[in-house]
Amino acid sequence: MKDRKYWLYEVKIAIIAVVGAILYFMLTFTISSKGILKSNYNSISPELMPRIIGVVAVIVSVLMLIQAVSNYKKAEVSSDNKKSESILSFLDKDKIIIIVMLIIYLLLINIIGYIISTILLSLAILNYLDRNHIKRNIVFSVIFPIACFIIFNYLLQIWLPMGIFFN
Amino acid sequence: MSMFSNLLLGLQVALTPMNFLFALGGVILGQIVGILPGLGPIVTIAVLLPFTYSLDPIAAITAFSGIYYGSQFGGAISAILVNAPGTEAAIITAMEGYPMARRGMAGKALAAAAISSFVGGILGTLFMVLLSGPMTKMVVAFAAPEYLALMIFALVCISGFSENTTLLKCCFSICIGLAIGTIGLDGTTGTARLTFGNYNLYEGISFVILAIGMFALAEVLRNLKKNTGETNATKNRIEFDSGIVKLSMKELLYILPTQIRSSISGFFIGVLPGVGSTTSTPLAYLTEKKIYPKGEWGKGELRGVAAGESSNNSCAMGALVPLLTMGIPGSGTTAIMLSAFMILGIQPGPLLFQNNPEMVWGLIASFFIGTCILLVINLPLVKYCAKLVQIPNDILFISVLLLAIVGSYSVSQRIFDVWLIVLFGIIGLFFAKAKLPLTPCLVALLLGELIETNLARSIVICNHNIFEFFKRPIVAVFILLAVLVIVGPIIYRNFIKKKPEKN
Structure with a gap:
């Protein structure tokens, strides 16, 4: 109960x-x-x-x-002595680390541009989660953001931030 | 006769190569996201919306509808093969289909699921054709007060029929959605409301941003975890030979009555706002269990799979009726469909049927075509679909994350919106932990603006007199129904159910 x-x-x-x-x-x-x-x-x-x-x-x-x-x-008093759940218990370590990575990403995106920052974000998260497939992580992290960039910039004409290096 | 000619007109529109291709793409994508646990039509449509800004509206809507009902089909595959229902609605299918697969009858279960989904989808679309005519005739007479009452009724239904949570939490979730909707410039006077001087908030918070944040990003954060060895998908996986995905004539006739009954009940439950396949599938299942008590229930009963899938697909079609005829969404998925309509410049409602018959009937005809495509894909190709379950979790969800980022950015081409989805992602996690339901919040945000404009018009129409409002017969009926939805269960629980205990 x-x-x-x-x-x-x-x-x-x-x-x-x-x-x-x-x-x-x-x-x-x-x-x-x-x-x-x-x-x-x-x-x-x-x-x-x-x-x-x-x-x-x-x-x-x-x-x-x-x-x-x-x-x-x-309600009855609980039998064990554990404390009641903290209100922030919905955030565990993995989630906090990924959220922090996202915040750093958003701070950087206007400076170094969409492509570089997104490749870095994807690499950072994938390697944090799974170190055993580094090759796969690198291939995915390079191809996916570049494909997104090409589709959005050239096919959909939605300009993603370029950053200072490509201006 | 006119209905027949309407459908012919629709078929002409739906069978143009462009629209056909989009329907095909939509249902295949829907099937895929239905198979993948954690991804559903809400996440997919929200993330893909920005890709469609430059498309022809009919093609885009056809594709989105394909995603919508295609995902209902796909949920069954992972339910049967790995006991991990891809969508909530497939839980019943998992209950009967997975035991069948364990007994080496995966092919039969998959075939029954595909055929039942097909029957449910086709019957659901037929009912939609029959019902939408009279519905639009009724709705044409609606003025602002009637719309206002209808929206209040819809919101009440969403909170009243919700499961696994309390009525109060649903109401609070609705309040949060409405409150978020008040941020930005007010529609009638242009006054800045709750923007704290931040010009980024003047346009208000877009529904798409909220949906991407609370559904897609929260789901991403929930699923991106450090690898802990075996996942459910690899542990429970069942190998099967794809050559046997078919049913005999006898088995087909065996499940046909179940399919028809479940489709009918599923459709009418779907039409009601706030009630969806999480209600309709257990209902259909329990009904069948009562009718055939001798079946092998729980151990792999073919009728169980049929009941779940027919009801679920028919229910999805039913939910589109209030959306198309009145422009009122009754669930999270139809809410995102409505926002897709609005972004593409289409206002669903009775006027759409009058002014744009080729669009509405083209869309409805595409449901028939899409459902047939799904049957064709499912029977011979299910082997390849099942492979999707093997995609590594981290690659899958990081793709969703990256698409969510570009998707939210392209809503108004600014990084501010990406910050917002991160914020809403965290809020979405909190909602899940606190058992606050997300759907009411989402629907309320969408309805908030409509409620305000209709409230303003109603006040003028009713001469600032609240009694004038309740004197209108349709308004009175809706408000009465709304009160019944709230008070009915309370009376039932406290007075009717308690009697036997006293005796």
Whole structure:
């Protein structure tokens, strides 16, 4: 059965939801319809819809919190001493490393261009995951980005960033 | 008679070499992504959308539809051969098909799956032809208030019928989708909303970006792991001789009633917004189990494979009815189809049937042709398709990652969107962990703008009087249905189901 640890995690999620909903609701007050003639929008002002969504979101998230807390109180205390899951448990080491690689890639792409940065990204990820097939990794990492570049630039006329080396 | 001439017109359009080639390419690609676990039509269409900007809209839509229903076909292959359903809808097929394959009857299971998918696809398309005429006639009478009520009904259905999660979480997911939709310049007045002064956000967050991030990138991050030896695909693999992918006449007749029943129930479940093949396939399976209690259920019953596949394919066709006739998506996959329509400059709805009959009927005719192509591909070539399961995971998902990067970049040709997909990818992982469903968020983002414009028009039409709104008969029916969808299950759970316990 679901024990207290499970519901504690649900409580944490509900708290995040409540905070997020309240934050969004407060942000809707930054929208101002000042300076717009009433006749220009006639029936619905720009902040109406966000505010309705905000109110509904706050109500729904508070209900989520109430539900999670009441289930937590009803649930049995868990037998083992492990801690409840952390809210960041959806990110493990592999995911964090790949996300960091992606961020570095995005910082570099405008400087060194699409082709070089993408070849580097693909090589880095593939070699991080599997060191036993280096040849295969290199072949894939060179051919795939170049093929993408040719298809996009010449067939679809979508210009990918060239970087400083090819300008 | 007019329906017949419409279909003839459609066939003329669908059989032009260009459109035929795109249908062929679409169904083959759909078949492939259906086979590969983790890749589905949402990811594929989202990533491929930018490739179609310069194409003829009819050809592009034909190809996307091919991907859509082709993937329903392909899911069965990996379900039967490696017990790894390529799509959620193929879980039932795996339950009966994999045991059959273990007993050396993989060929029969694959043949039954292909033929049942074919029957489901063809019957589903036929029902679509029959239903879309009356539907468009009804929808033509809709004004803004009716559309608004319909959209509210659709959103309520999506949260009310969702499985494996709570109603509240679905509602919250819808709120997130609607909230993301409010970012950017407001449609009627041009006021900047929640852009924090960042000009990149003025256009708002594109639906395609959200879909690529939350579905494709999250899936990539989930699947790119360090090699840990054997994967499911290699462990459970079953060798089979491709010469025997066929069924005898007797077996064909044995599964025919099942196919027809499952196709009918699948189609009508598909038409309802928010309910899809994850509901229709178990329903068809359980129905057949009740009708034939003597079958070898769970150990490899041919009828089980037939029920799952017919229902699943027919359901996919059913889901296209509200999309084509009303422009309302009822699932994540039809939502991405709708955004493909919109990007290509087509607005689905009753007017499309009136003004562009060659497009609509060409599309529908292409479903018939595509389904036949799929049957032809599946029976003799399934051996080669099955090889796809052997593609190494890391190569497969890094390809998806690289395509997602160029795909999101080309939406508006800026790196900002690629940053956004990384962000949404992380959010998508969190959603999965927190059991927040993704589909409602996606559909809500797409419907958000439509809801706002229709709300604005409704307020004018109803003279700022909320009672005027509810007085309209169609509106009242939709709102009543929506209330029933929410309240019905609660009443059932708390009052009707509890009675036997007291006795």
